[in-house]
Amino acid sequence: MITSVLAANRGEIACRIFRTCRDLGIRTVAVHSDADEDALHTRVADTSVRLPGAAPAETYLRGDLIVKAAVAAGADAVHPGYGFLAENAGFARAVLAAGLVWIGPPPEAIEAMASKTRAKELMGLAPLREVTEADLPVLVKAAAGGGGRGMRIVRSLAQLDAALESARAEAASAFGDGEVFVEPYLGGEAHGRHVEVQILADAHGTVWTLGTRDCSLQRRHQKVIEEAPAPGLEPALTDELYALAERAARRVDYVGAGTVEFLVAGEKAHFLEMNTRLQVEHPVTEAVFGIDLVAEQIRIAEGHALADRPPRARGHAIEARLYAEDPARDWAPQTGTLHRLAVPDGVRLDTGYTDGDVIGVHYDPMLAKAVAHAATRAEAIRRLSGALERAAVHGPVTNRDLLVRSLRHPRFTAARMDTGFYDRHLADLTAPAPDPYAPLAAALADAHGRSRFGGWRNLPSQPQTKRYLRAGEEHEVHYRHTRQGLAADGVRVVHADVCLVVLDIDGVRRRFEIARYGEHVHVNATALTALPRFPEPTAALAPGSLLAPMPGTVVRVAEDLAEGASVEAGQPLIWLEAMKMRHEICAPASGTLSALHAVPGRQVEVGALLAVVTEADKEDRDQ
Known part of the structure; x- marks a missing residue:
């Protein structure tokens, strides 16, 4: 019997593993980098061990340090989660060599499928x-x-x-x-769908195929919305996918949880890869089949056999990944304090963050996964989109609005999505559609909070003015203090305090919940920035300035790039690494590199000046 599990991971998946361990009465051990010293997965574990450093290569990718941590903490098993070392056969062997239980497939199976080139040859x-x-x-x-x-x-x-x-x-x-x-490449214009099959196998020869999942809505080849079962597949194609998935598992004597991924174009299935680990989207399968896949992984690692047949599938489940990123700005990751994260009851929320946690630059920007399960796909869509719309997500910019709009998009509701969905529809899905009354509600709440005696005077008062930045645009609102309280043209103020404003708009009462964190104000789902009454002068940037779109590390500058060099529009000049992804900074126009401030290895903050490109026609005009 396993009595103590170390999660060789961080964030949401470590918290997820610990939740099941607590239910089973198993002690938990966390490992953490210096950047994660106070992370949620560290706080909820029974024991934690430090991995010195911040970068993944120094910490969560150091299998030797993680094995030492497991031994030192008295763990008798290691669960790898997903990412990092989850599909590293050498790490699995090191865990076993230390006398620990490996909650995953045999190292030989990992090795056979770890390289996608070798996996394709195997198939x-x-x-x-x-x-x-x-x-x-x-x-x-x-x-x-x-x-x-x-x-x-x-x-x-x-x-x-x-x-x-x-x-x-x-x-x-x-x-x-x-x-x-x-x-x-069969995605995008080929209208290919990303479909996968969840498998679960024991050491006694039983292999379960636990339904299909559709993961076609992706950005940068990372999944955003997943669902089970994959809608609209013909029974014959589904049977073919099950057969291919089981064949892949049996060819490598697979044990544990795994996923076989396919690209489906029409009625043809193309094998992509086998993931020899738990997937991020595993909760939708759990919801449909009514099982706990982490608990099953632990039982299999203890030597238990699966039943002859898997449980019966019931209903439909959809998962949406909430990221700290700005889809309208090329999915730029965001950092800062997550002041509040709260989703209404009725959906499952898996997260590695809680109120007040800081989203840093070192790791993936996923904040949480919200999962809805219902009798039908349409009901699951309605439940999840409604919950996300009402969720309180206060802090950095997130993809929450994109998720709501994606779930309600006609092509998604009709199950006609493919991997090119965001390539074609991103502009519409990110078009600003803020609440026009949000700035007024924010101003009324602020006025109530700052007015010690209600603000009313015996003489007619001049309208008060406040300015807010909303979706990149400045908005000015006006209100007055009256004998009856706060008032504004065109609406009736029913109630106003620092947290709640109720407005009567043409006979319809609307509630606005307000939360303020410094100059940042959240009014229901609308984010605002309060602007000062007298703006401070700002330094002007030279035309063609290239600014860091996110905090990160300069990892590369184009070869032979120096001040005075000629550059072409769209030419990659600088590469930033942030949240495990590389981002190209390209020349905005053809011309001359008139300044270069980026240096490989240097940490930069968002908005830092990296370089300046002077356009060719501007040079001609100046001569």
Whole structure:
């Protein structure tokens, strides 16, 4: 019997593992980097062990340190979660060599499927060896790891070498393995769907295929919304997917939880890879089949056998990943304090954060996963979108509005989505649609909070003015103090205090819940920034200034790039690494690099000046 489990991971998945362990009466051990010293997964564990450093390569990718931590803390088993070392056969062997129980598949099975190139060969497939014009578009893909890291779409042969180099660097940084391969790209314009099959196998020869999942809504090859079962698949295709998934498991004598992924185009299924670990989206399968996959992993690791048949599937489940990122700004990750995270009852929330936690730059920007289960797909969509719409998410910019709109988009509700969904619809899904009365509600709440005696005087008062920044635009609102209280033109103020404003708008009463954190104000789902009454003068930036879109580390500057060099519009100049992803900073126009401040290895804050490009026609005018 397992009595103590170390989670070789962090954040949401570590908290998820610990939740099941507590239910089973198993003690828990966390490991943490210096950046995660006070993270939620560290606080909820019974014991925690420090991994010195902050970068993944120094901490969560150091299998030797994690094994030492497990032994020192008295753990008798290790659960890898997902990401980091979850699919590292060497780490699995090290755990077993230390006399610990490995809650995962045999190292040999991991090794056989860890490289996507070898996995394809095992399934009788092979990646492209030479790419020709006829093969385009193609996908450059990391042989190890996943989560969209080390992946690049190539649409012209001229892009191939740069994509290979960039993918290798990102894969090496994320997984410690820079091997990449090339395969035909069947997403986007090909209207391919990402469909996968959850498997669970014991050491006694039983393999369960626990339904399908559709994970087609992706950004940067990372999943955003997932659901089970995958809607609209013909029974024959579903049976084929089950058969292929079981074949993959049996070919490597698989034990434990795993996922076999496919790209489905029409009625044809193309094998992508086998993930020899628990998936981020596993909760939708748990909801539909009424099981706890982490508990099943632990039981299998203890040697228990599965029943002959899996439980019966019931209903439909959908999961949405809440990220600290700005979809309207090329999915730029966001950092800062998460003041509040609260989702209404009726949905499951898996998270590694709680109110007051700080979202840093070192790790993935996922804040939480919200999961809804209902009798039908339409009911699950309604339940999840409604809960997200009413959720309180106070702090950095998130993709919450995008999730709500995605769930309600006609192509999604009709189950006609594919992996190119966001390529085609992102502009509409991120178009500003703020509440026009949110700035007024914020001003009334602020006025109540600052007015010691209600603000009324015996003489007619001049309108008070406040300014707010909303969705990048400045808004000015006016209100007055009267004998009856606060008033504004065009509405009747029914109630106003620092937390709640009720307005009667053309006979319809609306409630506005207000939360303020310094100059940042949240009014229901609308985020505002209170502007000072007298704006401070700001330093003007030179035209063509390239600013850091996020806090991160400068990991590379284009070769031979120096002040005075000629650059072309769209040319990659600087590479930033933030939250485990690499981001290219490109020249905004053709011209001359008139200033270069970026230095490899330097940490920069959002808005930091990296370089200045002077446009060619501007140079001509100045001469």
